[in-house]
Amino acid sequence: MIGLQLVTSFISVAERLAVQRDTTQRQLNAERKKRPDGPRVESLNSRLSTTHEQKLVIDEMMRKIFTGLFVHRYRDVDPNIRMSCIRSLGVWILSYPTLFLQDLYLKYLGWTLNDKSAGVRKAAVLALQNIYEVEDNVPTLSLFTERFSNRMIELADDVDVSVAVCAIGLVKQLLRHQLIPDDDLGSLYDLLIDDPPEIRRAIGELVYDHLIEQKFNSSQSGSKGNESEVHLGRMLQILREFSTDPILSAYVIDDVWEYMKAMKDWKCIISMLLDENPLIELTDEDATNLARLLFASVKKAVGERIVPASDNRKQYFNKAQREMFENNRRDLTVAMMKNYPLLLRKFMVDKVKISSLVEIIVYMNLELYSLKRQEQNFRNTLLLIKDAFFKHGEKDALRSCVKAITFCSTESRGELQDFSRNKLKELEDELLDKLKSATKEVIDGEDEYSLLVNLKRLFELQLSRPASIEEIYGDCITILRSFRNLDDEVS
Structure with missing residues (x-):
């Protein structure tokens, strides 16, 4: 609209006049010190007065255009006109705060946060983002913020995803300037597990910025080396x-991961799990969450998804991304080599932690064990994974163990591959021996638990490789015929 552009042009003129007025005032002050009553002083006084009057005229013209045009058109039936008005007002406030940065004009941005058009709401939010970005504007915005902050927070859950993402960015600015209390944000954190990934990422950035990074900066008392911890x-x-729900935990980790470097600090995470000179004492719940975080972060670092994709499309990566993933795989392997056996020993009997830790080896570069002369640590790790398989009977732990030892038998090379294949064969043979013994115990009338748990192990093993079960087939048939209620327990 021509009227809106006219105000923008007037602002340019007013800014030039303001610069000219300030320059003239400085010259006048300097001249008065030399000759208080000279002709030069009179000339500068006349110029200063003229410039000031011209600026007042321009300001008054802008006020009249605002009341005569903007006040009517910002409510126009056409959303495009409303959007143009709001965008222009945002530019005016930013460009000429001496006139427009006051509640008389700001309130129109606040009111249009409720506009029925998503485009208009987004224009208002973006305008406010730009205004709050200028540090000098913030003190003047306190009353406006108090009046409209609740609506800004509500827009974080707007039906339009783009509006919601912009609103989350605006709330992040309010938090940075300490204009809203933490108590107002409870509903916002629920969006960490929202469906649209754009909203989750925006909330993840807010969570990192406000709850992790900023609070660290405001209470930093240790050395820089403690930052990750x-x-x-x-x-x-x-x-x-979210401790009771690992799926929700994965969503939270996924949302914050790209902003939080500490999640890729493998040495720090491993040290915390091993309790090496702890800055923070971990509870068992914390250790479980940290093991889950380590596993999820490892997957993210090598390009794997940790939450389902909304479109289920296959991921494609460019050369630079693939090189980055390979570098991450190498760094992870170097950090884990000597510590992996220590982690597995420490958490061997913990079914939740062990399932996360065991599977990490699938995302490591096994060739580095030979290059770094760490073959013995590889062997120790594999032996511990085999032990974990026979110490647990739950699906997640068993599946992770099978996946890990199968990966080692196919992806390692040379002597390490031979060792891995031997251990996988030993695992299969030992499992079949346990099954034979368990079936005989059941046939002899003893407890069925050993049979049930070893059948679970066999089931998980057979998901990845065929196992020779002919030797126990006959005994299993005998049991099923003799104990008709057992088939329900097995299933």
């Missing part, structure tokens, strides 16, 4: 809210 400690505080 402090950040991870704050992340664990958040994950406590």
